[in-house]
Amino acid sequence: MKILAVDDEPIFVEILEVALGELGYNDVTPAFSAQAALREIEHSKDTFDCILLDIRMPGTDGVQLCRMIRSMPKYNRVPIMMVTSMSDRSYIDAAFNAGATDYLNKPLDVVELKARMAMLARLVQEQLRTSLLEYRAAAADGMVELQFDLSTKLVIPGYDRLIEYLALENYLLSLGLRESYTASAFAISIQNAATIYSAATPVAFMNMLGDVSSCIEDALKSTSALIAYAGNGNFVAVLTGEQGRVDQSAIQDAINIGLEGFSGIYLADRIPTPDVAVGAMVRKTLFSRLRNGDDLLLRAIAAVEHHPIAMPARKWA
Amino acid sequence: MTAMADISPSLAPLRDRFIALNATRAKDLIELRNRIEQGRDPEASFLAMGEIVHKIAGVALTLGFPALGLRAMELDRVTIAFRKKEVGLALAWRQGAPILDAVLVELSA
Numbered sequence: 418m419k420i421l422a423v424d425d426e427p428i429f430v431e432i433l434e435v436a437l438g439e440l441g442y443n444d445v446t447p448a449f450s451a452q453a454a455l456r457e458i459e460h461s462k463d464t465f466d467c468i469l470l471d472i473r474m475p476g477t478d479g480v481q482l483c484r485m486i487r488s489m490p491k492y493n494r495v496p497i498m499m500v501t502s503m504s505d506r507s508y509i510d511a512a513f514n515a516g517a518t519d520y521l522n523k524p525l526d527v528v529e530l531k532a533r534m535a536m537l538a539r540l541v542q543e544q545l546r547t548s549l550l551e552y553r554a555a556a557a558d559g560m561v562e563l564q565f566d567l568s569t570k571l572v573i574p575g576y577d578r579l580i581e582y583l584a585l586e587n588y589l590l591s592l593g594l595r596e597s598y599t600a601s602a603f604a605i606s607i608q609n610a611a612t613i614y615s616a617a618t619p620v621a622f623m624n625m626l627g628d629v630s631s632c633i634e635d636a637l638k639s640t641s642a643l644i645a646y647a648g649n650g651n652f653v654a655v656l657t658g659e660q661g662r663v664d665q666s667a668i669q670d671a672i673n674i675g676l677e678g679f680s681g682i683y684l685a686d687r688i689p690t691p692d693v694a695v696g697a698m699v700r701k702t703l704f705s706r707l708r709n710g711d712d713l714l715l716r717a718i719a720a721v722e723h724h725p726i727a728m729p730a731r732k733w734a
Numbered sequence: 735m736t737a738m739a740d741i742s743p744s745l746a747p748l749r750d751r752f753i754a755l756n757a758t759r760a761k762d763l764i765e766l767r768n769r770i771e772q773g774r775d776p777e778a779s780f781l782a783m784g785e786i787v788h789k790i791a792g793v794a795l796t797l798g799f800p801a802l803g804l805r806a807m808e809l810d811r812v813t814i815a816f817r818k819k820e821v822g823l824a825l826a827w828r829q830g831a832p833i834l835d836a837v838l839v840e841l842s843a
Contacts, residue, residue, distance in 0.1 A: 426789045428752055432796055435744050473788055502792050502807065524795030524803065527742070 610650020696721025784813025
């Protein structure tokens, strides 16, 4: 795995190189500033598989650099792990918003590093597989080769507010105890996703998810919600603090009205227009016993599946 | 720098370099303290102090200098609060000066 490690403290980069080397990751390129990192990215013959970014650096900081890297087509999916000390916690929200996949704590703990890197290595493998499928699909003019299950947590590129499901889980894990009680989540479900999936080509299904993503972003533009696609036609949105008070009915209406604008496309593709329902807001309570990052997200999805705010009328193109 | 904890032997050479680097950083911190106390661009000096202790904190804790790392982190937090305008310079410096002294004691130990 080809890794770029960026930190303005050269000794910390060397520590990372030593620790990663001991875990079998020997291809580490150091960079001591955002500018040096961008030069490495520009001049590197091969794309880096994974990037480790210090959050606090003079000049362009790690969050700004993360956003710049994410805007590069070759790097829109490459895992980016932020490296952060406890005093930088307030920057973590901004880092996930800028497209970070995960974060690693300073001081460096080898057990934590090993677990985080193993997760990133799996992600790199998955993304390699997805890229290969996309390449084949493009080569076959979008005919057949792009295959995925309805349950696949697809990455939907091109939307600023949408992050990977795994990154959203990592974001929830990053919240401290007090912050975790201010986090709330709700799901946005395409109620007829299975019908659309069985009627559409994979490319048309992906395009439909892109349309829904666009309408969700529009509907949530007044918030700083982080959103991810959770598979099975479900999106999840996470809000923290006072933002947790949103009008789900209004969001549902806005998304469905937005989707009406695409109905001509669905007619041509011979698929139904997506029926979107928004679920009730869920949050962690003293008695909820949420253990993992995705517990809150799974509860939000269960809430929309069992109790959508209001079932919209089913529309067929 | 006191209370060294056990670390991987492969990190030992880095620890020696960190100790050597900290001699320079101690001088820089003393110079910044003088600037703050003499009113010579005190805001910028306090923020520059934050950048130095931030660097010390992450590495010190990793290389087995917990006392230094924790003091540096504490001072870093005070400078962050100042940078975010949660506290003014006078209060931040009142809180930060004794922590800086403790950092300097650890650096010279």
